[in-house]
Amino acid sequence: MTRYTSDDIRGVVAILPTPALPGADRWDSADTVDLAETERMTEAMVSAGVDVIMTNGTFGEGASLTLAEVLAFNDAVVQTVSGRVPVFAGATTLNTRDTIERGRRLADLGADGLFLGRPMWVALDGAQIVAFHAAIAEALPGQSQVVYDNPSAFKGKIASEVYAQLARIPQIVAAKHMGLSLMGDRFVADLAAVAGRIRLLALADDWLASARRFPDEVLACWSGDAACGPAPLLALRDAIAARRWEDAQGVSDDIAGALETLFPGGSFEEFSRYNIQIDRAEFEAAGWIRPGPTRPPYTTAPEEYLDGGRKAGRRWAALQQRYSSIDVSS
Numbered sequence: 001m002t003r004y005t006s007d008d009i010r011g012v013v014a015i016l017p018t019p020a021l022p023g024a025d026r027w028d029s030a031d032t033v034d035l036a037e038t039e040r041m042t043e044a045m046v047s048a049g050v051d052v053i054m055t056n057g058t059f060g061e062g063a064s065l066t067l068a069e070v071l072a073f074n075d076a077v078v079q080t081v082s083g084r085v086p087v088f089a090g091a092t093t094l095n096t097r098d099t100i101e102r103g104r105r106l107a108d109l110g111a112d113g114l115f116l117g118r119p120m121w122v123a124l125d126g127a128q129i130v131a132f133h134a135a136i137a138e139a140l141p142g143q144s145q146v147v148y149d150n151p152s153a154f155k156g157k158i159a160s161e162v163y164a165q166l167a168r169i170p171q172i173v174a175a176k177h178m179g180l181s182l183m184g185d186r187f188v189a190d191l192a193a194v195a196g197r198i199r200l201l202a203l204a205d206d207w208l209a210s211a212r213r214f215p216d217e218v219l220a221c222w223s224g225d226a227a228c229g230p231a232p233l234l235a236l237r238d239a240i241a242a243r244r245w246e247d248a249q250g251v252s253d254d255i256a257g258a259l260e261t262l263f264p265g266g267s268f269e270e271f272s273r274y275n276i277q278i279d280r281a282e283f284e285a286a287g288w289i290r291p292g293p294t295r296p297p298y299t300t301a302p303e304e305y306l307d308g309g310r311k312a313g314r315r316w317a318a319l320q321q322r323y324s325s326i327d328v329s330s
Helices: 035-048 067-081 096-109 126-139 160-166 179-183 185-194 204-213 231-241 245-258 268-273 275-286 303-324
Strands: 011-015 052-054 087-090 113-116 144-148 172-176 199-203 220-223
Touching: 011 172, 011 231, 035 052, 035 067, 067 087, 067 096, 096 113, 096 126, 113 126, 126 144, 126 160, 160 172, 160 185, 179 185, 179 199, 179 204, 185 199, 199 204, 204 220, 204 231, 204 245, 220 231, 231 245, 231 303, 245 303, 268 275, 275 303
Parallel strands: 011 052, 011 220, 052 087, 087 113, 113 144, 144 172, 172 199, 199 220
Antiparallel strands: none
């Protein structure tokens, strides 16, 4: 029924921003996607060696793009990837029927699966979360799903007992999780609940801690920082895969150091209020892609928060240069 399974989701899952043309931050802007930069960014990601691509999450501005822009962007991504790695296209909307229609359009473009946040205008309970994903699976049985479990964006954490039910939907192959460091025992309970049928994706800077504790289960991470250059993430991937824990610790420490200023005052909750803008400042400062401006209404943030993003971007750029110039495969 599905093209991919949880076993296919391994390594670095890079979540793409949506590059914007000048003027995209105006309310009267139209056709804001920089398609040339989208193609360049996507080719650079795949050529570098990332394992999976996802689109149109939070900092990918799935909430502030028009449908035409979502389709144009994902078409450019899918055509550039050309089947070399799986592409899970963001299809989040405010209701089930629009999500199905968007998912159908993305499938027609050639997306391998869907990256799905649940409707969030009113918080969904566990039964509604399961029903939502089951409806997508029924309507689009050939489309694999990655669940987007972001408590800040979707008004609550998916409970472990709900994960156990989601794991019985064969189309669901992975979940973008907040990980061990932020979720603690809840991550451990979720991992037990899915029983290997859903790949729980750790945060990149939390991947090593999770992988050392669960080396046969936590086999992939997600990262938006890949848009600053994926070389450090690929080095971490290779060290974890080989269980070269000391080497992996060194890379993980480098990544944590680079991202130290990304969360204002060390607060993930405060970061979540402005993460589109902070991440865009990070990408711009890193210089690996040309992200362009953010789209309304997410166009302003406290300057000190943006400065923290820029510092993180510059530090990551130094890591990208360093890890691009050395052989980290052995």
